[in-house]
Every structure is written in structure tokens, then in C-alpha cells.
Amino acid sequence: MGWLGDKMEKFRQMPNPYFAMHITSRFFFGAGLGLLLAIWLPAWTGWIFIAIALLIAIPGARILLSK
16 A cells, blocks of 8 residues: 555544544634635634644644654
């Protein structure tokens, strides 16, 4: 398998709480980016969602990218 295949296998073996955190972080990132692009709210509001998404994504990313 290649590098991508190895990462996909790790993603499949990720424990459920980390998988949920991974999906939640993607949602928050998308919501924050959407708020920034739509300019519905002040710009700092979108950055807060993006910062929260990055903080939530750290544990899942650590598992996926570890050797």
C-alpha cells in the first residue's frame, strides 16, 4: 500500500470519539469559512469557528499522522 492507503487504514481504525471530533471539526471549519465568505457577520466570528475547528481537529490529526 502507499502512503494514502496507510492513512485511510488508520482513519478506519480510529476510535469513535476521535472520529466524531474529526467530523465535528470539519463542520466547524466549513461553517466558519462559510461565514467569512458570505459576510453575514463580522469577520472575527468566522475566525472563531475556524480556530475552534482547528483545536478540535488536533487529537484526530495526531492519530492519523502518527507513525
